[in-house]
Amino acid sequence: MKEPILHSYFRSSTSYRVRIALKLKGVEAEYVAHHLRHGEQRADAYLALNPQGLVPSLELPDGTVLTQSLAIIEYLDETVPEPPLLPADAKNRARVRSLAQMIACEIHPVNNLRILKHLRQTFGADDAAVAGWFRFWVAETFAALEQQLADSGATGTFCHGEMPSLADICLVAQVANNGRFDVPMEPYPTISRIYETCMALPAFIAASPSNQPDAENP
């Protein structure tokens, strides 16, 4: 069978999420890099596939192009059931999705590259202001995420029990992103512990930014 094609950028944390899911599922995918800082995602050939010009997208062998990282990961989970990235029970699935969405719908959207660029252009934000913005929105949600993870009996070795899930995927990609703005991690011992646990697993290591074909020196 032909492999799907992952359209990615090594530093994109939403691409990182999909890379982790592919590795956890053992799905091989051809890697096509689009250099966001060079605007390669705006090239005509890519816009024909994905009119938004965003990464990631997953191009299936039949030509279907899937977009939005969480939608892609849910697709992978539905079509390649093992190992599951969501628990079996509806309440637990809601818990894992909620933890994932705290990151995917609260932190990442307000901190991604195009927002930070726009802050510079529109409000004249300098490097310090941009870094302050990034750290502020991480802290807003990470404080709650840490509390939820620390307080819940459902939290285990990973965000939910003893298997990596959609929530761990989002957590790891966000923590990696935080490193670019020196977000202090001391207030988040549970998040940090889960991050370290994940980063000892081959799937998370293989998916990490520095191990992609388009990786650059920091």
Place this chain on the structure above:
Amino acid sequence: MKEPILHSYFRSSTSYRVRIALKLKGVEAEYVAHHLRHGEQRADAYLALNPQGLVPSLELPDGTVLTQSLAIIEYLDETVPEPPLLPADAKNRARVRSLAQMIACEIHPVNNLRILKHLRQTFGADDAAVAGWFRFWVAETFAALEQQLADSGATGTFCHGEMPSLADICLVAQVANNGRFDVPMEPYPTISRIYETCMALPAFIAASPSNQPDAENP
């Protein structure tokens, strides 16, 4: 059976999403209002339920508190299957989730109340700058959303075929929100058509901000 409790605010577009889903599913829920502009979501009793102090949350009869609107809606869809809010086929499910996430992960997070407040406080943004910010991020994604909906044969009376789905829920709540910042809708005829179609249905009408117990005059 006891009803679940929906913690909501009439103007909150994420609460609006969950209200639509409850009405479409025919699930009765007790409505508890938290006035966001008065900071009621930060009251101790509510923080004990939802440490983030965000609406919506859905408190189930057994005490489980579900958070994050999309996670709540997927829970409803899994536990109350009819009418389905996602298609049966994995690729189509990915399409609907992706359309929903374009709104939920790209537009809404950068335009919600706390972000707009923060822009005022941090960058001294005035009313015009805040409205400009809001309109800019709607336009960024609505242009692509309009194109995807207009170009795809999968689009029907609704975002996907002939039944309202998770995508329509997000679309309607966003379009309603746009009205508060006079976002011009002429560039988006397909989005506008779907919005009008939805707003003729009893579930969408009953869920709308002006029909909530805590509604205020505009």
